[in-house]
C-alpha cells in the first residue's frame with residue numbers, strides 16, 4: 001500500500017512535519033488532523049461510574065467509606081495514583097496493536113492527545129514524564145518505544161519526557177506469558193539511570209496498557225528508590 005510504504009520509509013519525520021490526511025482513527029470519519037472525532041472521544045473512555053480514587057478500579061456497591069478498593073486499601077501499589085483513560089477493548093486495543101506491531105507511528109499522536117484529554121486536571125502537577133521502557137532487544141526490533149511516543153503526545157512539551165528507566169536484559173516477553181500468574185513470575189528488573197532528574201520530583205509514569213501492574217510496579221519502585229517524591233501512573237488502557 002502506497003500510504004503504508006511512505007510511512008515506513010519516511011518514519012516519524014512525515015508524522016511530525018507533514019501529517020498524512022487521515023480521518024478519525026477509530027471510525028474513519030473526517031476529523032481534524034487525524035484526531036479522534038467528537039463521537040468517538042465520548043464513547044472510548046471509561047464511563048463515569050464510582051471508582052477507587054487511587055487506582056480507578058470500578059468500586060463495588062458496598063465499598064469501604066474511603067472508597068478504596070481492596071488492593072489500594074492494603075497499600076499494595078507503589079504509585080500514588082493510577083490514571084487510566086479507557087478500558088482495554090476495541091477499537092483502542094486494535095489501534096495499539098497497529099501502533100506497536102505494524103509500526104503505525106502516526107497513531108501515537110491522537111492516542112496521546114486522547115490520553116491527555118481523558119486525564120485532564122489529574123496529572124498536571126507532575127514535573128517529569130518517564131515512559132515505561134522496552135527491553136533493548138524489543139526497542140531494536142520495533143524502532144521506537146510506544147510509551148515514549150504516547151508520553152510526548154500527552155504532555156506536548158509542558159514537562160520534559162525523560163528516558164529515566166532501563167530494563168535489565170533477559171526476562172520473558174509479557175505478551176507471550178500464558179496467564180497473569182506467569183506474568184507476575186516474570187517480573188522485569190528495572191533500574192533508574194537518571195537519578196539526578198528523578199530525585200525530589202513528582203513523576204508521571206506513562207505506558208500504553210496496564211494489565212497485572214507488574215511492570216508499572218517495578219518501574220515505580222525503581223523511581224522511588226532513586227528518590228522520586230511521588231509517582232503517578234498514567235495509561236491509555238486498563239485491562240480490568
Ligand SMILES: [Zn+2]
Nearest residue numbers: 024027037040
Ligand atoms: Zn470517530
Ligand SMILES: [Zn+2]
Nearest residue numbers: 052055069072
Ligand atoms: Zn484501588
